[in-house]
Amino acid sequence: MPDSVQDDLFADASPPERQPAPGIAASRLSPGQADAKQAPKTAGKSGGVALAPGALQLAELAAQLPAGLRMGVSTWSYPGWDELVWDGAYDASVLSKKGLTAYHQHPLLRTVCVDRTFWRPLTASQYAAFAAQVDAGFRFVVKCPAGVTDAQVRSEDGKPHQSNPAFLDPRLAVECFVEPTLEGLGEKLGVLVFQLSPLPWSWLSRPGALLEKLGVMLAAVRQALAARPQVIVAVEVRDPELLGPALASTLKAHGATFCLGLHGKMPPIEQQLPTLRALWPGPLVCRWNLNRVFGAYGYADAQKKHEPFNEIRSEDLHTRTLLARTIQGITGAGQPAFVTISNDAEGCAPRSIALLAQALAQSGPA
Template sequence: MQDALFPEAPSATMPAAKPASKPGSKIQAQPAAASIQALAAQLPQALRLGTSSWAYPGWAGQVWQRAYPASALSRQGLGAYSQHPLLRAVGIDRSFYQPLQASQYERYAAQVPADFRFTVKAPSLVTDALLRDAQGRGGRSNSAFLDPALALQEFVRPAIEGLGDKIGALVFQLSPLSPALLARRGEVLDRLHAMLSALPRLDGPASIAVELRDPELLCEDLVALLRDTGVRYCLGLHAKLPALQEQLWILRRLWPAPLVCRWNLHRRFGPFGYQEALRRYGDFEALQDPDLPTRALLAHVIRGTAAAGLPCQVTISNEAEGSAPASVLALAQEVLNVVDAAAPKA
């Protein structure tokens, strides 16, 4: 089924692995094993894998040489992170909680090489229909929800100014809607269409994308507005949404298009299981709950998209399987297995 959706075409391979951090750097990268370097060199050039964030001391031995403080990793860790041969992308999640200035994005961009890409979440200021307290409980309606001027001023423009051509995807992840708003789904989609229509088209392979948390919004009207505005559907692998195979119809309707995917939360935890995942996975040191069906199907989607010469921007959370770098490694191996299986036999 995926082969019919994603036609085959020759694809380039990734560049050679990058050296570890310089000895004078405060955060030292964990040197990559030869097997990881070889794996990275065989992946499609169009594929950029990464994690949803990076400030995790528990990644010592995978990404860092030792367990540095989270505060130091947050400020200075991207340079070491980007030395890992498989980590050619990363998510910026903090922008969801508070809009960032162009200078803040610029500091992130300065830490990584030219071929590195960022997936950035839009601030909740414009993506949440409710004003929430510190515990995430919704209260009053948010008058700035899907406001075109604020989306441009507080997100798109500073991200473009600060990250430039290192943007992989700017993602508007709409928070779950109230039953009252879901009953007026058409009005919400009209507002979304108006906001997206007012935003500039990004240059090159970078994408503006929409990610949802309500299955009710996965409909033909959504597809129509995405097609009309040239905006991508962000494949959201989260227990609040249908499983991956039940979202593929949207990719088929929008084909051909770059792939933007955020693998967020293992389905075993249910739609409200984020805190349970944090408790179970601890310091995120190792893969604990391999999600083999999702991994295998996602690898097929990546293969088909990359084979058509289209960019693939995939970021993975620790809560997906227990350790995001380990998930990236496992997915990379699966992608290579799929590519090898599809290659003509001599």
């Protein structure tokens, strides 16, 4: 990688603070402040969901972003986003089924992470129902079911109670995940994410065996994607011990990339970037899941603080600044970037995306 590109991608220094981008009302982007809202509208009017009219004001900002960048949220069924994404108050059940019809029209939201697949596989027809709600240029990020990527079988409270015999099984990965997503999403499939859940010592103490098993599965996945080489395969880990050259070598050998997992259980972004550097040149896949202030298992605390998810309540300027620089360097070198953000990152995913977009617009071309 040329030094100039490497510096853009992985430098730790923060750029100087700038004024809000032209045409974007500062009040819409100010941390800790919710938009003034009118009385809630009738949920599910005419059986559909519409985009908040104010969201179209972000089109000017969207036009300043790198062409290869797609940003979005992880899970979209939040009623608290009325007047940010939705044109009124809708039940979560309505948004879950029909919210993508409005979501995909938002100027800044060009992808979405389908998280629910981690808990239960979806059918091709369920994926097709999602695809039917978005335009031809939209792309999905989809997580592989935990039945394949978790080395342990867990009870309803998340506690492991036995080893998973299907862990990283190539046949199951292809038949229960890759094939249904391909059939249902078609050209709208952008990224397949294989998130390895926290591993027991029996695997962490044998990294060679683990990576060999991972490589066999990735080879099968790539073979199943032979007709769709543009689909990105990304591996996310939840054990810092796995970061390093061996993981990068395995991913590179099988046409996969490393997913930046910004989460309390993992090191901060700057400590994960060397693994991504080892795969250069290549795409960026980033999932900003949980603000580190809440710790490794702080989802409940984060949700309690952030509900109803319409404000920035846990601003993380450090992560946002370095993520913006990483995006700028990677897209500036002609590589695609998929970035999805959770409400648990800063309190309101659509606002975090708008702030990240503003940072990118202010920094100018890479």
